[in-house]
Amino acid sequence: MTAPSSRISDRIGSIAESATLAVDAKAKAMKAAGEDVIGFGAGEPDFPTPDYIVSAAIEAAQQPRFHRYSPAAGLPELRRAVAQKTTRDSGYVIDGEPLAPANVLITNGGKQAVYNTFATLLDPGDEVIVPTPFWTTYPEAIKLAGGVPVDIFAGPEQGYKVTLDQLESVLTERTKVLVFVSPSNPTGAVYSPEAVREIGRWAAEKGLWVVTDEIYEHLTYDDAEFTSIAALPELADQVVILNGVAKTYAMTGWRVGWMVGPTDIIKAASNLQSHATSNVANVSQMAALAAVEGSLEAVEKMKTAFDRRRRAIVSGLNAVEGFSCPTPEGAFYVYVDVREALGREIGGQTPQTSAELAEIILEQAKVAVVPGEAFGPSGFLRLSYALGDEDLERGLQRIQELLA
Template identity: 40%
Template sequence: MNLSEKASKIAPSMTLEITAKANQMKSRGIDVIGFGAGEPDFQTPDYIKKAAIEAIDKGFTKYTPASGIFELKEAISEKLKKDNNLLYDPSQIVISNGAKHSIYNALCAILNPGDEVIIPSPYWLSYPEMVRLADGIPVFIDTDASNDFKITEEQLEMAINNKTKAIIINSPNNPTGTVYSEMELKNIANIAIKHNIFVISDEIYEKLIYEGKHVSIASFNDDIKKLTIVINGMSKAYAMTGWRIGYSASDRNIAKLIGNIQSHTTSNPNSIAQYASIKALRSDNDIINSMVKEFDRRRNFMVERINKIKGLKCNKPQGAFYVMVNISNYIGVNIDGIIINGSIDFANFLLEKANVAVIPCLPFGVDNYIRLSYATSIENIEKGLSRIDDVLNNI
């Protein structure tokens, strides 16, 4: 029996093997330090948990409108106005099962078969697969550390053709931690307007910025706002990864299509998590600020320590909670009879020899980097980096 050709072309996660191996080692009692976490290591704040319990006690456990409850849409509208200088009516907001779901819905709403979507590389590994699932074609623009992993105006202009439908901008960025400045975003906006292409602006790490400030590309003028689909959610800023609440804000016509798509696929996101998210958005940011302060402390420590390790180097990320580490000095090196051909080999080496789990960046579009998350304690960071330092010094 022939199965779906489209589904068969979707790449499995190249990191699963290393993650499974690390978990197997832990199950045998081996002390593995993990730098793979894509979520805050803080607990969801108590006032959000309490709001969820209250929602259960009040019986808010039934179906909601497929695109989300009006009260949460109102709270998101208030947030976008206060934080981002963006005016969206609740009807322009669709609440989904996490920001990833929101991105996929957006792609399904705008793409026709063969449409191209520009993705700056390195990129979050799900972007190209979601584009392919929505019958689009991902087009990559390579960036490098010398420009802090940002695309230039010239690169963007060269990548655009009559098949280009959209560009995905992720600022702050996973995996690089890059934050685009207001001027850089204005330049991208002007090009998008000139060529009439959509911008999917993934702003899920918006609150986790340590240098500069977050600016939403949709905030510059009505022309770019009409072309932009703003993506955000509760996962990163509020340590609510498992609650699965994301949202999109877009032109009414796009929002209507997104709502229609969702109504026939997942229906509404979790009702209890929606009510808890209202409380999160309408409360003060003291807990977020303390979390950001701790992340900043870890970031500074990790970057300084990595750049002292033999053969490794990294830029200092401006946002999110990841560090991209350049391992080029070890590519092609024979270590204990094993030739390091790329990031997966290097990640396996660190796991086997140092009991440290890192994320290879081949799935992110670059094979001479690994990604380390500092969403773990400063003690774990110090211990894990010391282990890496020790094994590399013995080569």
Template identity: 35%
Template sequence: MSNHKQISETIAQRLNRIVESETIAMAKLGRALAAEGKPIINLSFGEPDFRTPDHIKQAAIDAINQNFTYYTPVAGIPDLKEAVKLKFKRDNNLEYNTDQIVVSTGAKNSIMNTVLALVNPGDEVIIPQPYWVSYSDMVNLAEGVCVFINTSIDEHYKITPQQLEEAITPKTKLFMFSSPNNPSGMIYNESELKAFAEVFERHPHVYILSDEIYEHINFNEKHYSIANYGTLINRTITVNGVSKAFSMTGWRIGYIGAPKEIAFACEKLQSQFTSGTNSIAQKAAIAALLGVMQPTYDMRTAFHSRRDLCYNLLKDVEGIKLLNPDGAFYLFPDISHFIGKSYKNYTIHNSQDLCMYILNEFYVVTVAGSAFGNDHCIRLSYATNEDNLTIAINRIKEALSLLK
């Protein structure tokens, strides 16, 4: 795969510190096979397969018709920042002023800004595994040092306050996590977040990046934000966006609520990198944040029923260990049982081998757990319709049953 190629002398050294996003690389491979006419089903996508709701699209059409097509203030238009402020208060009980809010080109851009704004070369960044695919590369790009905390399916992919405390050193600058989590789908509940907050109160030099992009795709209890506890609002960067909640991945709007100094640093970076995000998409994001939430709730209901379908299809497969996720739209089965097994000319040494076998022989695109820091698992996205999911999972079952 392109990921581990040595980069030529033409390309700057810093590019050697990162790899192409594995989820994007797998989707590319899937598209190439589909173009050859193979009956590909793609379970690699990290995006809802629903339409952006009409009232949001209409706001963008209106923006174009009103010639709202010029550069905007770098950190976002005032009415969008006001909408984000309201949203933080309404949904998360967080009081961020508009000068603490920066709107960016997707949550990915928000996270990269934050990492570049905070992390000096050699600074340690604590990341629980499994983590969203880009976290480690972003830290590497900033020349930070990733300090991973391992978890496994037996701990429900959750870290404990003790593990967190043990990972903190005088060099720790940042702790980054997502809840609901991509790829595991697990969610930290209120008491777990409070326990982390108690640890952070003892270590006031550590900043916290709380990635809450899957906030609304949550099947059980209410969503909680870590910035609510103790004094953490003063050093938490709360990241969110419209991609997952409103099926707006292509619109590229993310945002942060952060201490003023950090928000200003992100704005400064953005003033040189992007000049702020798309004017039309910003108007659409206002409609999303302030408009009716029913389309989001309907989407969540659909994800819930797909989660049940996929979980039930996979849970009894011999050799698979599986959790029933609380949120997001992924399953993260443990496939350790199949390591060392073979079929035809395939021998499975790791999660990547298993994904390539399933792709090449059974035409289902999945993503190796190694991309998320856990080589015992693979990630399946259920952001596709139930017929596709049923066919794809049955193909995966057949693939696994042939491995001896």
């Protein structure tokens, strides 16, 4: 028998590490070693989870019924609450009726919702249009499902938003899914209501599924408004919404997300999850229930802080020679064009790529940022402003001094 060429399967061996988590892990390792590192890498609010949500978790932990297995698709009360919340906030209805619990699958964080969705929708060779810059997990989840990610890059000159002409240019007979994200990670771009409707109608006319990530729905600024592509009646039977509590309620560690869509898709994805992980931790689900059913007052306070930091980071980065930082309209990221900073000496080195520049900034300024290669083409940096005001100010100062 011929020995296998690798101990790791080709499928798993081909997965790229999450660049955002890798940067965050390196920054934390340097901190643990005693270095004063400031992290702009992970998209993680610095606020504690609101008290009323924590209290709900404590109460749940004391109830023996939550010490047992529960339905793989999620606690019925949470599925019902998410269905009601999605109909309310996204305007998503099917056949004119509000969503039901059967339209909802509760997942272990948003990433499992992403994986479940593509695994359920795709057959080998199916193509998925992925507007770029993209969140680093989308193409990896697509490839794991046997699909083929098809990137289309929208640069800062068009507000990091793809056009219908671009979408049309990559459409083939193998195209099955369009990924649509607004507000966007990594760019903070928010599509106008008119653009959302235009793209949604195009997808419906072409018979495509739309997978829309709405996890930053409550984080928009200035005059920008969140508009769900799922609200288009013609897309009702061919759309899946991805969402969760992580970003809105500062609950990244609680690991509760969901996918919402037609009942046949949700049932199939639930079957997959029953074999992969079974139910999400019940205590976390009850915390998520308190979040979804509760007031957005705490969220508005966090949003006020994010807005203040947004303005500060845009101003600070635009003061750096060779940096051009558009003002984001949503989420809590800036996506900086650093192409004019490449090719010149910085800290005794001459970076040719944004990955090399990010490495220099980390090693010499002790500031962690994520290079554009994680999200698409080189020449950009993503910085999260979901960190404390003092750290943000110190980090900007270090970057400015290094690139002066």
